[in-house]
Amino acid sequence: MSALSSVTAATLAKDLRLEWRSKDAINSMLFFSLLVVVIFSFSFNPTAEESRQIAGGLVWVAFLFAAVVALNQTWARELRNQVLDAYRVSPAPAVALFLAKAIGNFIFVSVLEALMMPLFVVFYSLRALGPAWQLIPAAALGTWALVVNGTFFAAISIRTRSREIMLPLLLFPISVPALLGMVEATSSILTGEYSAKFWIVLLAVYDVVFTTACLILFETVLNAE
């Protein structure tokens, strides 16, 4: 267990330091989601009441697209200088590597959400009519759902031809229930018309099932020859 936590911590610290120095992922994600916000508002031009109805979907579609940008870079960095092969032959548990990458992506996407949310509120003049604190568990569970599957499928897609385009093709179909959960939870909190509880529970179950599947199958994917 100590090997697991120390390898996870070391890999995570390395990724965070790299990101802190380069700020590649966060900058590209921020600008990308800003573009999505602007383009959406041009193409729909919503009023305050309409934007409350569609904001849940809009916010999460923007984050989903932006997250793909960061997820694509997750493993690409390890391909240079055969770092991934070194991981493969090292005795470090593969699960630790996966957890570090998933937690790292979770931090990146959470930072993105924290920075973008005020902008959404201003641009679309949003005000939650339901219990606003529920947005935090919904966002955390939803982000983990995207990131855990995204990190896993990024590890699959780097082994394919045209790897950048392959990730969304694999990730989006599997993410449909999670996306529906996030969108519906957010919409229900913003409009205050119905309870978000069911969707938060659904996201929690989804997270448990897919995190387990990722942890069990990651070593197989890492060693696929």
Added chain:
Amino acid sequence: MKRAFPIFALITAGLLSFALYQALVVAPTEQTMGDVQRIFYYHVPSAWTAFILFFTNLVASIVYLVRRNLKADAVAVVSAEVGLVFLTVNLVTGPIWARPVWGIWWTWDWRLTSTLGVWVIYVSYLMLRRFSASTQTPVLASVMGIFGAACVPFVYFSIWYFRTQHPSPVIGRGGELDPRMAHVLLINWLAFSCFAFLVCWSRYRLERVRREVEETQALEALLETRSVR
């Protein structure tokens, strides 16, 4: 084994023609919808058959990961492909029926939406097979098969809740099914299952031959480069 295939093909052809006769002539005409309802005998069995094949894909994927048996991988690719074709038949016959009965081709009703969701998952499975390097395809595809199958219940459950919360304008076909109709439906399902099995069988043989040819070609290429040296 060589003789079994044509015999089974003959049986399937007979069964399919019998089922067609049953569906078009013997089955009673539906009171409100009329003859267009008869598409039901193709629509429903194709969905059931597709789901049996997707389940086969899941089992074959797990067997491949445990045993690393390439035959299991061939079964997985064949069942996903043929299952996708049958689900496409289901998705195409649906709108053909819906247009005269509901007045619209498509509605985002939970059944339609979730079936489309499952269809998309298996398309991405086949895309992964096509785009990955051939030596890694079996492992990556089996993993994807397991993830896809794990996602199917979530798709159905979430969309069901989503759509019951926002009622759709379409009322499902309620009431009891006439026992004669149920009988015809089951005959059609049997015929469809046999047909699917037949297609899978021949596709499986093709897949085995294709892999043998690939292996031989790779071996020949290897020998040629050696003789040149």
